[in-house]
Amino acid sequence: MSEVIHDAIVIGSGPAGYTAAVYLARARLDVALFSGQEIGGQLMYTTDIENFPGFPEGVNGPLLMTNMRQQAEKFGATMIDKLVDAVGREGTTFWVEAGGERHQAKALLIATGAKSRMLGLPGEDELLGRGVSTCAVCDAAFYRDRVAFVVGGGDAAIEDALALSRFTDQVTLIHRREELRASKIMQERILNNPKIKILWNSAVTALKSENGALAEITIKNLQTEHEDRVKADGLFYAIGHVPATKFLGEFVALNKEGYVITRLGLEKSSVDQAQAALQENERVAYPTMTSVEGVFAAGDNVDFVYRQAVTAAGFGTMAALDLERWLERQ
DSSP: OOSOEEEEEEEOOSHHHHHHHHHHHHTTOOEEEEOOSSTTGGGGGOSEEOSSTTOTTOEEHHHHHHHHHHHHHHTTOEEEOOOEEEEEEETTEEEEEETTEEEEEEEEEEOOOEEEOOOOOTTTGGGBTTTEESOHHHHGGGGTTSOEEEEOOSHHHHHHHHHHHTTOSOEEEEOSSSSOOSOHHHHHHHHTOTTEEEEOSEEEEEEEEETTEEEEEEEEETTTOOEEEEEOSEEEEOSOEEESOGGGTTSSOBOTTSOBOOTTSGGGOOOHHHHHTOOHHHHHHOTTBOSSTTEEEOSTTTOSSOOOHHHHHHHHHHHHHHHHHHHHHO
């Protein structure tokens, strides 16, 4: 175990983690950030980001994340490019285990994000940001008057299809079943939208690219087994997300989907043990603290509603300020 005890360890290198590291390091705290396997998070797969404030011409995803990392390093944050395998507490000190080594800290900040569920098709990863997307709200404007498909049947899928229909009248929703899982009001909106077509009992089975971008998809009718190859400029996945929290085990309270529960949302939580551990004044003082005193969380491993780069960065700011105040009172 490392003899150095950091003031804070940040786990995760997306917008939430890097922003938290900027704030903590700028506050003259000794901060170590564990970046994980996917350094920079999901934005490393995004080519152009047009809705992050301060970039009127848009910004390249990997460039934005590189700049965030450099900004945190400028203020003194230590970057450790390893995947955290486990976390725990020994007395009043927390530890994280990565690459066979243990590192210690007075406080932890979990910002590991969430990963979109994928179909697992050949070539899928290579086409992320080049026709395949997991965020229509982010990318819809790039598909003006183009052919776009959305995979899914819940509220998120319908929201994606509606977002795309503001830019093109060539939107098709592909759903494996013969009825939608979405709420009634969302179903009414899509069924009454003349720009959106629905393919029932269908699934995407193959992708084809040209010049490094998506050009065609194969759609299979699950009842007849018939397959069609059709032109596709964009394919949007809306089949759920998986928060990167498995390594936490039972260390902090998670909801049934695996998202970290913070004090900000415990009133709506069914985790009785976590709820009972909190006092009203603590909830107000540290809304981003988890069920474990001294452990904070931010970003898409908490937020299953907005999932935007800018909200994750703001969430990281909140958690960093909470952590700093908590350390001052110890």
